[in-house]
Amino acid sequence: MRYLLRRLGHALFLVFGVSILAFLFTTLAPGNYFDEMRLNPQIAPETLVALRAQYQLDRPLPLRYASWLNSAMHGQMGFSFAYNAPVAPLLLVRARNTLLLTITATLLAWAIALPLGIWSAERLGRLPDRLIGWSTAILLVLPDLALALGLLVLAVRTHWFPTGGMASVGFESLSSFNKFRDLARHMTLSVAALVLSALPLLVRHVRAAVAEVLDAPFLLAAEGHGIPRFTLLYRYALPAAANPLVSLFGFSIGALLSGSLLIEVVMSWPGLGPFLLEAILARDIYVVIGGVLFSTIFLVVGNFLADILLYWIDPRIRTETPSA
Amino acid sequence: MSRRRKVGFWLVVLGVLHGIILCAGFLAPCDPVRQDRKSPYLPPMRVHFLDARGHPHVRPFVYPLQLRPGTFDQYVEDTSQPRPLKFFVPGDPYRLLGFFRGRVHLFGADNERIYLLGSDGFGRDQLSRLLFGGQISLLAGLLGAGFTLLVGLCVGSAAGYFGGWCDELLMRLAELFLALPWLYLLFAIRAFLPLSVNPLHAFFLIVAVIAAVGWARPARLVRGVVLSAKERDFVRAARGFGASNFYLLRRHILPETSSVVLTQAAILIPQYVLAEMALSFLGLGVPEPVPSWGNLLSNLQQYSVLVSYWWMYLPALGMVPFFLGYLGLASALQESPDPYKIERRSLGSLA
Numbered sequence: 001m002r003y004l005l006r007r008l009g010h011a012l013f014l015v016f017g018v019s020i021l022a023f024l025f026t027t028l029a030p031g032n033y034f035d036e037m038r039l040n041p042q043i044a045p046e047t048l049v050a051l052r053a054q055y056q057l058d059r060p061l062p063l064r065y066a067s068w069l070n071s072a073m074h075g076q077m078g079f080s081f082a083y084n085a086p087v088a089p090l091l092l093v094r095a096r097n098t099l100l101l102t103i104t105a106t107l108l109a110w111a112i113a114l115p116l117g118i119w120s121a122e123r124l125g126r127l128p129d130r131l132i133g134w135s136t137a138i139l140l141v142l143p144d145l146a147l148a149l150g151l152l153v154l155a156v157r158t159h160w161f162p163t164g165g166m167a168s169v170g171f172e173s174l175s176s177f178n179k180f181r182d183l184a185r186h187m188t189l190s191v192a193a194l195v196l197s198a199l200p201l202l203v204r205h206v207r208a209a210v211a212e213v214l215d216a217p218f219l220l221a222a223e224g225h226g227i228p229r230f231t232l233l234y235r236y237a238l239p240a241a242a243n244p245l246v247s248l249f250g251f252s253i254g255a256l257l258s259g260s261l262l263i264e265v266v267m268s269w270p271g272l273g274p275f276l277l278e279a280i281l282a283r284d285i286y287v288v289i290g291g292v293l294f295s296t297i298f299l300v301v302g303n304f305l306a307d308i309l310l311y312w313i314d315p316r317i318r319t320e321t322p323s324a
Numbered sequence: 325m326s327r328r329r330k331v332g333f334w335l336v337v338l339g340v341l342h343g344i345i346l347c348a349g350f351l352a353p354c355d356p357v358r359q360d361r362k363s364p365y366l367p368p369m370r371v372h373f374l375d376a377r378g379h380p381h382v383r384p385f386v387y388p389l390q391l392r393p394g395t396f397d398q399y400v401e402d403t404s405q406p407r408p409l410k411f412f413v414p415g416d417p418y419r420l421l422g423f424f425r426g427r428v429h430l431f432g433a434d435n436e437r438i439y440l441l442g443s444d445g446f447g448r449d450q451l452s453r454l455l456f457g458g459q460i461s462l463l464a465g466l467l468g469a470g471f472t473l474l475v476g477l478c479v480g481s482a483a484g485y486f487g488g489w490c491d492e493l494l495m496r497l498a499e500l501f502l503a504l505p506w507l508y509l510l511f512a513i514r515a516f517l518p519l520s521v522n523p524l525h526a527f528f529l530i531v532a533v534i535a536a537v538g539w540a541r542p543a544r545l546v547r548g549v550v551l552s553a554k555e556r557d558f559v560r561a562a563r564g565f566g567a568s569n570f571y572l573l574r575r576h577i578l579p580e581t582s583s584v585v586l587t588q589a590a591i592l593i594p595q596y597v598l599a600e601m602a603l604s605f606l607g608l609g610v611p612e613p614v615p616s617w618g619n620l621l622s623n624l625q626q627y628s629v630l631v632s633y634w635w636m637y638l639p640a641l642g643m644v645p646f647f648l649g650y651l652g653l654a655s656a657l658q659e660s661p662d663p664y665k666i667e668r669r670s671l672g673s674l675a
Contacts, residue, residue, distance in 0.1 A: 014500060017500045018500060018504055021504075137651070141644055141647040143640075143643070145601055145605060145621065146621075146643070149624050149637055149640055150637065150640065153624075153630060156627075163630075258507065261507050261511075262507065265606060276508070276511060277511070280511055280514070280608070288511075291508065295508050299504075
């Protein structure tokens with residue numbers, strides 16, 4: 001338990017640190033949201049000063065940080081200039097869209113990677129292993145930008161899938177089954193790009209982890225007892241190989257909000273990625289800080305979850321007496 | 325193949341690839357920013373050996389493309405006037421490595437333009453832009469990685485060697501940077517810097533931003549190596565003889581980190597090239613008209629380009645060999661050295 005508490009304290013420290021860091025970068029920033037209005041002759045300079053004062057942009061950094069922290073405590077995370085609304089609800093909507101995409105993609109990627117990796121490890125050095133090795137190598141050298149654009153070009157030329165957005169016109173009037181189908185069709189390309197870019201790393205890790213335990217004497221004994229091959233691989237070998245994979249899974253959870261940024265922009269999926277990009281271009285600083293913080297919290301929570309899972313799965317960690 | 329030979333093989337591959345990019349001026353058929361407003365979005369010209377009547381030719385040639393009558397973006401080959409491809413032809417002036425002036429190009433058609441990868445919306449040659457764009461993108465990757473590794477080496481060796489509060493402080497900071505999702509961090513830092521700057525400033529800005537984001541991982545790895553290296557007997561002996569901290573670090577400890585640093589370089593360079601691509605693709609990086617691998621692809625953000633001009637995607641595949649080379653190098657470097665050789669060497673030292 002001490003172990004988990006220590007990890008939790010560590011996570012909190014990280015989130016705080018990141019928020020301070022993000023604020024520090026804002027002071028380095030030349031210009032602010034209202035700078036472009038200066039060019040507009042209809043807006044008097046006094047109005048701009050008043051606006052800046054209203055949004056507290058004229059106050060020193062520590063004070064701004066304190067008031068931002070206060071608003072974060074109240075679940076607002078600052079105020080967006082462009083949307084004229086608190087940041088947190090805006091982010092939540094986008095984050096929901098992103099999560100819809102990434103959770104599907106992550107589950108799918110793991111569901112494909114586990115059997116492929118195990119199969120590859122079982123036939124180490126034989127034809128299936130080589131084939132899987134080569135195809136993962138090809139996927140690995142295709143940068144995800146190129147992969148996503150390639151899928152997009154393919155979709156546009158074949159008209160198999162809609163490109164961009166997450167719903168067709170008239171989505172609201174569809175029956176719930178058709179709604180689901182429409183959403184699935186819009187998600188396909190982005191999910192495919194995410195799965196294909198995550199797959200090679202996952203397959204390779206699963207293969208390495210499983211191949212390592214397959215030589216263990218207890219598996220030889222289990223085979224000698226006549227336990228069927230499938231049970232042997234999934235019930236006996238996989239849990240023994242789980243340790244590095246659980247950490248990797250924690251990392252996949254952590255990357256749920258941040259891993260799909262580029263692909264969302266390419267596929268124009270209305271998630272956190274395009275929202276953040278827009279905010280950057282408009283210098284909507286609280287949205288940027290909020291977005292970075294949101295995804296950091298996710299990363300930290302993901303790692304924390306991985307720690308808990310590891311604690312639960314691996315008895316070696318549970319029984320280990322903490323040194324500090 | 326032994327590890328040493330694999331590493332050598334991939335180094336040669338990478339050397340050739342980088343050589344190609346370095347000689348972009350000579351290899352590219354024309355200047356990457358020269359426009360031809362009369363031929364936007366030309367499809368790639370096909371290299372022929374057989375002419376329209378089926379006669380074989382020794383010298384390969386291309387047919388110029390003409391607008392199909394009644395359309396504005398459909399081209400057909402004009403078979404009446406073939407353009408033979410010639411080698412070592414004079415063309416647009418360029419500078420090799422920044423100072424050797426030249427006019428001779430590897431191939432071209434006398435005074436006529438050829439587009440082997442098609443042209444973009446301004447009628448600029450995509451092949452030339454791909455080659456010249458590589459100079460920007462690869463240089464960003466190399467400089468960024470070099471900078472990151474330098475910072476990582478300094479921070480890591482300071483933390484590992486001096487220990488105590490210095491170690492504590494630096495490693496907490498590194499954990500902070502590791503916890504941040506790196507693409508977001510990249511964006512956030514970029515967000516707070518001026519948006520529109522001239523290409524040269526933008527380039528150095530990107531390199532600095534990319535390097536600032538990535539130093540944490542190499543720093544931690546270097547720290548680990550330094551921690552174990554400083555307790556080695558020969559280091560203690562040198563310290564016993566009165567060697568200064570700086571001398572010990574430079575002469576005995578930093579050489580131990582070389583394999584970690586090399587491996588990290590092979591991993592970081594392609595990552596940073598991708599980072600530059602991502603930034604330029606989104607319009608936050610190197611601006612037009614200077615070509616970079618990122619802004620070559622940013623054309624594809626327009627739906628009409630995506631629908632009608634698929635060849636604009638070809639540059640994306642042109643960069644794959646580079647990533648393959650770096651991946652191969654990284655995995656060859658990570659392989660554990662030949663066990664037999666180690667055994668022999670250690671036996672030799674015993675004898």
